[in-house]
Amino acid sequence: MLLARxxxxxxxxxxVLNDEVPFPELxxxxxxxxxxxxxRFPGEAVTVDxxxxxxxxxxxxxxxxxxxxxxxxxxxxxxxxxxxxxxxxAKRSGLPxxxxxxxxxxxxxxxxxxHPMILKGSCRSGVTVQHKGDVVVLGDVNPxxxxxxxxxxxxxxxxxxxxxxxxxxxxxASVFALSIxxxxxRIGSFADLAISHERVRSEGPEIAYVREGAIVVxxxxxxxxxxxxx
Numbered sequence: 549m550l551l552a553r554x555x556x557x558x559x560x561x562x563x564v565l566n567d568e569v570p571f572p573e574l575x576x577x578x579x580x581x582x583x584x585x586x587x588r589f590p591g592e593a594v595t596v597d598x599x600x601x602x603x604x605x606x607x608x609x610x611x612x613x614x615x616x617x618x619x620x621x622x623x624x625x626x627x628x629x630x631x632x633x634x635x636x637x638a639k640r641s642g643l644p645x646x647x648x649x650x651x652x653x654x655x656x657x658x659x660x661x662x663h664p665m666i667l668k669g670s671c672r673s674g675v676t677v678q679h680k681g682d683v684v685v686l687g688d689v690n691p692x693x694x695x696x697x698x699x700x701x702x703x704x705x706x707x708x709x710x711x712x713x714x715x716x717x718x719x720x721a722s723v724f725a726l727s728i729x730x731x732x733x734r735i736g737s738f739a740d741l742a743i744s745h746e747r748v749r750s751e752g753p754e755i756a757y758v759r760e761g762a763i764v765v766x767x768x769x770x771x772x773x774x775x776x777x778x
Contacts, residue, residue, distance in 0.1 A: 551577040554585065561585065561592055563615075567599030571607040575614060582619040593622040601628075602635055624720065670705060671695060678715075689725075700724070710734075723756040728765050738763050 551574045555562040563581060565574055585594060596611065608626070615621045664682040671677060671685060673692025683697040688705035694712075695701055700722050701713045707725035710732035714721025719736030733740045733756055740756075740763040753768040 552581045554581060555597075561589060561594045562597055563594050564597045565599060565601070567601040571601065571604075571610065575610065578611075578614050579618070582615050582621055585621060586619050591622075593624040595625045595627060596623055597627045599628070602639070664699075665697075671709060673709075697721075707733075719758045721757075724753065724768060726753050728754045728756060733763060733765075735763055 551566045551569060553564050555564050563578075563585075565571075565578070585592070594615075596615070611626070612623070615623060664684055665677070665679040666684045666686065667677065668686050670687030671689045671693035673690055676694045676696075677683060678696045680698050682699035683695055683701050685695065685701070685703045685705065687703075689695055689703055689707050689709040689711060691708045693709035695709070696712045696715045698714065698716045698718065698721075701711050701724070703711075703723075703725035705725065706727045706729055707723070708729050711723055712732075712734040713723045714736040715734075717736055719738060721735050723733060723735065735756065735758050738758050738761070754765055755768045756763055756765045758764075
């Protein structure tokens with residue numbers, strides 16, 4: 549059983565840690581995985597998903613020492629469940645603590661994004677789609693159509709309309725389409741409102757993401773979307 553594995557999401561890399569074993573026991577697998585990432589994906593930032601474990605400060609220091617100091621990786625974010633935060637605060641304070649989505653309205657512990665929105669069919673001119681989360685379009689996005697998503701946008705067709713992924717400032721979002729042709733493309737705080745027609749187009753699916761302060765469009769690389777084997 550792997551204690552640390554690699555998962556790809558678009559151009560993003562996740563390091564997923566087994567949350568059923570003590571954190572120090574992850575160190576050997578974490579070192580092996582960190583070396584693989586450094587060798588195969590130099591310069592790529594990673595997100596670390598610690599699952600439902602309750603991390604101590606010492607655990608975070610170990611994570612930083614191995615991944616950042618020893619292997620020179622960039623950690624974009626560390627993900628954990630909201631219940632982990634509430635459990636840690638409750639343990640230290642002796643008071644019942646609950647994490648809510650909006651302290652003025654109450655709410656329940658859970659993800660900050662809604663479930664993905666799946667649109668069956670093409671988005672025609674005049675249609676505007678807005679969603680808090682990822683959007684999947686099972687068709688084309690035609691000129692004059694707009695798709696705004698706080699997460700990723702996946703188009704199983706031709707993208708000719710206007711798309712804004714990461715619309716609440718998430719510059720790590722990405723846009724996937726079978727073909728990205730023209731129209732307005734925005735990712736997070738970056739805009740490429742006139743994608744160059746002179747760029748070399750791929751004969752297959754394409755992906756757009758932010759790199760070095762600009763939106764780039766390149767052929768989709770499936771290997772980045774596979775989980776590492778168990």
